[in-house]
Amino acid sequence: MIPAQFSYRRASTVDEALGLLAEHGEDAKLLAGGQSLLPLMKLRLAAPEVLVDLAAIDELRYVRLDGDEIAIGALSRHQDLNGDLVLAEHAPLLAHVAGFVGDLQIRHRGTIGGSLAHADSAADLPAAILASDGVLVVRGPSGERRIPAVEFFLGPFTTPLEPDELLTEIRVPRQTGLGWGFEKFTRRAIDWAIVGVAVVGRSVGLINMGGTPVRARATEEALASGASPAEAGALAAEDTSPVDEPHATAEYRRHLARVLTTRALTTAAA
Amino acid sequence: MRVTIQINGQPFSDEVEDRTLLVHFVRENAGLTGTNIGCDTTSCGACTVLLDGESVKSCTVLAAQADGHEVTTIEGMAGADGELHPLQRAFREQHGLQCGFCTPGMIMASASLLAHNPKPTRTEVREGLEGNLCRCTGYHNIVNAVMEASGQEVDR
Numbered sequence: 256m257i258p259a260q261f262s263y264r265r266a267s268t269v270d271e272a273l274g275l276l277a278e279h280g281e282d283a284k285l286l287a288g289g290q291s292l293l294p295l296m297k298l299r300l301a302a303p304e305v306l307v308d309l310a311a312i313d314e315l316r317y318v319r320l321d322g323d324e325i326a327i328g329a330l331s332r333h334q335d336l337n338g339d340l341v342l343a344e345h346a347p348l349l350a351h352v353a354g355f356v357g358d359l360q361i362r363h364r365g366t367i368g369g370s371l372a373h374a375d376s377a378a379d380l381p382a383a384i385l386a387s388d389g390v391l392v393v394r395g396p397s398g399e400r401r402i403p404a405v406e407f408f409l410g411p412f413t414t415p416l417e418p419d420e421l422l423t424e425i426r427v428p429r430q431t432g433l434g435w436g437f438e439k440f441t442r443r444a445i446d447w448a449i450v451g452v453a454v455v456g457r458s459v460g461l462i463n464m465g466g467t468p469v470r471a472r473a474t475e476e477a478l479a480s481g482a483s484p485a486e487a488g489a490l491a492a493e494d495t496s497p498v499d500e501p502h503a504t505a506e507y508r509r510h511l512a513r514v515l516t517t518r519a520l521t522t523a524a525a
Numbered sequence: 526m527r528v529t530i531q532i533n534g535q536p537f538s539d540e541v542e543d544r545t546l547l548v549h550f551v552r553e554n555a556g557l558t559g560t561n562i563g564c565d566t567t568s569c570g571a572c573t574v575l576l577d578g579e580s581v582k583s584c585t586v587l588a589a590q591a592d593g594h595e596v597t598t599i600e601g602m603a604g605a606d607g608e609l610h611p612l613q614r615a616f617r618e619q620h621g622l623q624c625g626f627c628t629p630g631m632i633m634a635s636a637s638l639l640a641h642n643p644k645p646t647r648t649e650v651r652e653g654l655e656g657n658l659c660r661c662t663g664y665h666n667i668v669n670a671v672m673e674a675s676g677q678e679v680d681r
Contacts, residue, residue, distance in 0.1 A: 256565050263526060263543035263589045286590075293585050294567050306543070308590060334579075358656025360570065360634065363579040364586065444655040445568065 258296035261303055267311040269394060269423060276419045277396055279305045285421065286310075287330060287369030290361045315368070315423055318342050325349075327425045329368025333380075334359070336367060346427055348435040348455045352383040355437070358445045368422045371407070374414045374467070377447040379439065381408060382468035384425060386453045386460030392424035399423075408467035430455050436519030440511050442502070449503045450511040452491070454519040464495040464512055471495075474516060484524055488517025528592045532557065533601030541588055547581075548572045550588035551598055559599040559629050563658070570657030573630035574598050580637030582656070599629035602636070612636060612674040619679065621670035623661035631657050635671045644675055 266272035276283055284303035286292060287310070295301040309315070315330040318339045325346050327336070336342055336353035343350045356362055356370070356379050370380045371391065381404075384391075389404040396419055407414055416422065439451040439462070451462030452471075457478045459471040473493035477486060492509035499505040528550065529538040537555040545554075551574065552558050560583060563571030567585040574583045575597035583596075602610035612632045615621070622628045631654065638645060638653035645653060650671045651664065659667060669679045 257546060257549070258544045260542065260544055263587065265589075289587070289590065290567065290585060293587070297565070297584075308587075310590060357567075358570070359638065359653055360573055360580045360582045360656045361567065363576075363581050363637075444652075 256297040258293070259299055259302040261296075261306045263306050263308065265308045265311055269312060269314065269421060272307055272309055272312065272421055273394065273396060273419070275305070275307045276421065279307075281418045283307055283418070285372070287366040287372075288332060288364035289369075290357065290365040291369065291373045291375065309421075320345060320429075321426070323429050324426045325429060327367060327427075329371075329422045329424055330366050331368075333357075333362035333365050333367070333370075337362065345429045345431050346387065348430060348437060348453060349380075349383055349387065349427065351435075352379050352437050352453060355379055355439055361445075367425060371425065372414060372416060372422050374408055374412050375447075376408070376411060376465060376467050377463040378468075379448065379451060379453075379462060382451065382460035382462040383437070383453040384427065384460075385468045385470060386455050386458045387427040387430065388458065389425055389427045391422055392426060393420050394423050395420035401426075405470070411466040434523035434525070436522030438515035438519045438522075440515060450497070450508050450515060452512065452515045452519045454516070454523045456523075459491065459516060459520075461491065461495065461512060461516075464492070464497045464508060466496070469495060471512075471516060474520075478520070484520035485517050488520055489513055491516035526589060526592075528588045530555075530588070530591050530593075531595040533597055543587075543589055545588040546584055547574070547576075547586040547588050547591050547596070548583035550591075551583060551596065554588075557598050557600050561626055561629060563626065563630070568658065569627070569630075570634055570654075571627050571630040573633040573657065575633055575637060578637070578640060580634045580656075597633070597636075599632060602632065610636075612639075612670070615670040615674035616667070619666050619670040619673055621662065621667045622659075627657060627659045627661075631659065631667055635674065639671070639675055644677060645671070647672065647680070 282304040315328040317328040333353040433456040436454040473490035491512040497508035539554040561571040563569035
């Protein structure tokens with residue numbers, strides 16, 4: 256399988272990327288690690304006329320402690336995040352989750368910015384960033400804007416990013432000392448989660464329990480009122496709308512959400 | 526566009542369509558057919574090569590993305606005198622293959638794993654090779670081969 260024809264362009268700075276987006280508008284698509292976009296293009300589910308490769312933009316590859324926040328460059332690869340010592344100390348949930356994306360080969364290419372901008376509710380990092388109260392820093396022709404993760408995932412593969420905008424940075428509050436847990440249930444090791452859950456402190460993000468990653472609000476409220484992991488976990492499927500498929504019914508996914516959330520909360524509380 | 530990739534230490538330069546996949550460049554433009562195309566959907570790992578020393582699935586990388594970079598394929602593993610790489614030797618010694626289709630990808634993925642973690646546990650080998658499917662061996666002997674290549678006890 257090969258993608259439909261397109262014109263390949265390489266940007267080496269954020270400004271160059273924004274210039275190419277301004278020039279080509281909706282005909283252009285940004286290429287980070289390509290581990291989601293290229294398979295879609297090979298299946299002809301996506302057919303951009305211009306592909307703007309961001310891989311040479313070294314200025315977007317970093318993890319920094321910035322006051323009470325961690326700043327992550329959008330082009331940081333999953334493998335970079337998995338082994339990052341700053342992240343391991345101050346946002347260990349994210350370092351851990353990055354090590355569960357796809358497989359090693361995919362983690363050598365895929366980036367956190369690419370995963371978030373792709374906005375697949377079955378992906379691991381969007382739910383983890385949602386649970387982490389992350390903020391996404393976006394640059395466009397008129398400057399920079401910051402979008403809280405709770406406002407970023409609008410629907411399946413849908414975000415508020417405009418065609419001329421670029422996700423440059425992800426910021427999360429320091430999670431130093433907070434309990435955390437992550438559970439991911441898959442059929443085979445490299446599959447997307449049938450259901451997954453990311454917990455940090457009293458925040459709970461659910462993977463694949465609807466068209467977007469969602470917070471388990473009923474669980475979070477129960478935790479705030481002193482509920483045990485089992486009591487709070489039992490509420491994890493409230494207000495979710497998981498997809499009903501032959502290999503995993505909606506009811507099965509709700510069951511998984513309750514079980515996995517209880518496990519992750521138990522880990523976080525330990 | 527013109528793409529130039531250093532493959533196994535040799536520069537290969539060719540005029541290709543922008544949409545050319547790295548695996549097609551390696552097989553058809555460079556003529557190195559040791560890298561196999563299996564599933565073609567980023568699942569099976571048969572097309573694994575090293576890009577700047579790290580394992581990638583070459584069916585899911587554009588040749589354009591590798592332009593100016595270094596690629597190592599299975600043909601680049603043996604020494605110039607034909608002496609097999611320790612991983613190749615261990616796969617043979619431990620019967621880490623039957624049909625052999627997944628083997629080039631398995632060996633390249635293992636090389637990347639060992640470069641990062643020279644003395645992995647058996648569990649770490651299994652996790653490190655999650656992205657490579659073998660339909661013959663049941664993986665047991667593949668894990669044995671990687672353990673042997675890393676100079677560790679092969680604990681069956």
